[in-house]
Amino acid sequence: MGSDAPQDRLTGLPTRAALDELDRGFRRRPAGEPWSALVIDVDDFKMINDVFGHLAGDRILQQVAYLLVRNVRQTDEAIRFGGDEFVVILRGTGKLQAANLAARFLEDVQRESFQGGVRVGVSLGLAESAEEDRALSSVLDKADRALYDSKARGKGKIAFFQDRSDREADLSFDHFVNRQAELKELRTALDEVLEKGCRAVLVTGEPGVGKTRLVTELRHYCAFRGCAFAEAKYDEVGGAEPFGLVLEPFRALVETLPEADREAVASSCGPVLPETAGLFPSLGLVQREGPLPPEWARGRVFYGDVAAVMRALTGRVPVTLLVDDLQWAHLQDLDLLGYIARSAGPMRLLIVMTARSPVEDYREAWSWLGVLRRFVPLVRIDLRPLDEEHAANMVMLALRDPQMPQEVLETITRQSGGNPYYIRELLKSLRRGGALEGGADRDYRLGSEKLPDGIAQLVRSRLDLLDPESREVLRMGALMPGSFGIDTVSFLLGIPRLRAARALDEPLRMGLVHEEVSPSGEPVCRFNHDCVRSCLLEELSASSLKALYSRLGRHYEWRWGKGEENLLAQVAYCYCESHEAEKAAEFALLAAEEAKARRAAFDQAAWLERFVRFAGASGKADTERLFEAWLELGDL
Structure with missing residues (x-):
């Protein structure tokens, strides 16, 4: 927003004169760029004026204008068109995104407590520009006709301008439906963070109910409040680096800071451990001089260093951190995050966590949450299916x-x-x-x-709609929890990488999987929902699964032996899922030793437990090494 047109004295919004400037921009828009228009009318406004008086009517218009401004983006233009009618022009925006804004605004109005207890409703008409539209007035005319349709169908509704081709277009799910109360709780938590310091919110619900979508909807409000948004995504298999999934979002955030801010953060932190400096290379942190702390105290010193970085960072810019799928989080990561939260004080950090219901079944995460709530105000939002x-x-x-x-x-x-x-x-x-x-x-x-x-x-x-090869490629990808690469399915099926990639085109188009970038910078795919992966794995017999994991384990072992050291955890995972107990024990022990070298205590314990189990099953256990493993597990 930011038009130079005169402002309406009552609402503070630009007047309809702003449309002239917008029309000039619309005529110069790049080919193929959509614009959308919303026309909004307050239902029964004349009756409100007659019954409650014009002063009450003016206050209602002010409240409606406030709700509208709260929902639009900086690139949108909200206008008081005249009387009880408002217009929103959305530059470079299609009708699907515009409908999402309209739905949020409509729910806000429905939930708003207007002065004097007056029940207020609005009707909305929505239209998207066509390539042949040469003037913004054409789009507004379509939106106005859609508003007429909306009122004809009943008040408090949204109507789209549609022709035959619109009705036969693909489905659209880019809408935010009936989560305004929960979104308001998240916004309130962010407001409290900015005023009082660190807060935490736990969002729970069954798979598919919209937990992640709810939290990502908070991005708009974060931008409005000048707050950065960072995301840590967990799955059953963690990253190779301890604390990586917690710290990586903050490292990326540091990269976006101006150089002066980075220097200020580094100056506030003082000397730190070498490993702390290595985690945030762009800050140029000063390393401690002289003898380093003893091994037994080094972990807490490291935690203190990281907490100091977080305090300095959030002193420059408030941060909302989304911890997605908390139930899969490693305890070591949670331990660090809990330490940061406990020592946060006035730190401007909002921690929003999503977890599957019932979260109480995930004992480690639930126990950690019980400790966290003793130090940081924690609100739980339990999402239910839509009514x-x-x-x-x-x-x-x-x-x-x-x-x-x-x-x-x-x-x-x-x-x-x-x-x-x-x-x-x-x-x-x-x-x-x-x-x-x-x-x-x-x-x-x-x-x-x-x-x-x-x-x-x-x-x-x-x-069933997939061709056989696409389905088989997905089936092989389902073997690995989390994400999977083209190399994996190419090897298992014995087909060229390009052919495997092309076989994924249709699953990608259907929304069964999506593409993302791995920490190493390689493109990988991830299933959009666990039930898709589960259904694919159920198509394989137990003996087939073990044979495939054995084959994949040998493939990863060969690559690991050629120098791809980051594949050690994958080698161990595959052998542990196969029928080769001796190999499983061998690589579980190697993975435990690698975890110990990088001070990943919880990873170390998990791999040691697998080593003990498979070493006994193989019948070729080294009794002395087994005893040492039991002792290490006791210490951990």
């Missing part, structure tokens, strides 16, 4: 049609149980299979084929 009304809203937004028949909405809601992920998968399955049809007259109906019964069958029905 019938909001599940139906999600379906209508996905199909971009508010006139879906009630019986169709009820069927989809019942089958999905209100779980947003299941709703998405069900709609994709129905649309792809031709069961959900819509004609030019919007006569949507479910076809005669039976709906999938349960999420596993639903996922399998989507996997």
Whole structure:
């Protein structure tokens, strides 16, 4: 925002004169760049004025304007068009993202307590520019017609300007539905961090209910409040570096600081251990001189160093840290994070954690949370599946049609149980299979084929749409928890890397997996939901799984022997999942020794436990080494 047009005296928003400047920008937009327009009308505003008076009406317009400003981005322009009508112009934004903003704003208005207890509603019309639109007025005219449709269908609704091609377009799930109360709690926690210091929030819920989506929605508010957003993602297999998943987001954040800020952070920290300086090379931290602390005290000195860096860093810029899938976090990482939180004081750090329900079943994480709450204010948000009304809203937004028949909405809601992920998968399955049809007259109906019964069958029905090679590539990728690389599936299937990569095109397009970059900079794939990976693994017999893990273990062992030292944990993991107990014991011990060398105590203990188990099973155990392992486990 930031138009030079005159401001409306009542709301402080730009007046409709701002549209002239925006129109000039619209006419100069790059080819193919979409703009969207929202036209908003306060329902029954004339009656509000007549019953409660014009002063009350003015206050309501001010509140509506405030809610609108709170939801728009800096690149958007919110305008008081006149009377009780507002307009939002979203530069470089398609209708899907605009609908997300509209849904958030509508829910905010529905939850707002207006002065005098007046019940206030708004109706919204939304339109996206077409390539042939030469003036912004064309887009506004479409949005105005959509507003007319919205009011015709009942107040407090969103309507899209649609032509036939819109109705037949792909599904859209870029909407934020019925989580405004929970988002408000997160915003409140961030506000408290900025005023009072460190806070923590735990978001729990079943898989697919939208925990990560809720927290990432906080990014908009973080930007509004000048707060950085960092993310640590966990899975069953941790990183090779101790504390890497906690510290990597902060290292990346340090890289974005201006040089003067980095110098100020380094100056505030004072001399640190060599390992601390190595974790944050861009800060140029001064290393301690003279004798280093003894081994038994070095860990806590290191924790103190890191906490000092965090205090200095958050003194320059407040930080929201998302710890995703807390249940998979290593205790060593949690121990450091807990130390930082306990010593935080006024540190401007918001720690937001997501975990599967019931989180109490993950004993280590739950026990750690119990300690954390004694030192840091901790709020728990438990996400439930969507109720019938909001599940139906999600379906209508996905199909971009508010006139879906009630019986169709009820069927989809019942089958999905209100779980947003299941709703998405069900709609994709129905649309792809031709069961959900819509004609030019919007006569949507479910076809005669039976709906999938349960999420596993639903996922399998989507996997059935893949060609055999794509499915086999996914099946091989499912062998590794977390992410998997092209090299892995290429080796297991004995096909060229390019062929394996091409076989992933369709799973990527279908949203079964997504691409990301590994810590080493290599492109890898990750399943979008654990149930997809589980369904694929269930297609393999136990003997096939063990044979494949054995083969993959030998492949990783060969590469490890050629100098790829970062593959040691993968070698050990594969052999532990195979039928080769002797190899499993050998590499579990090597992995434990490697973990000890990098002071990763919890990794060391986990690998030692596997060594003890498989060394006994192999029947070739070194009794002396087994005894030493038991002693080490006792010390750990």
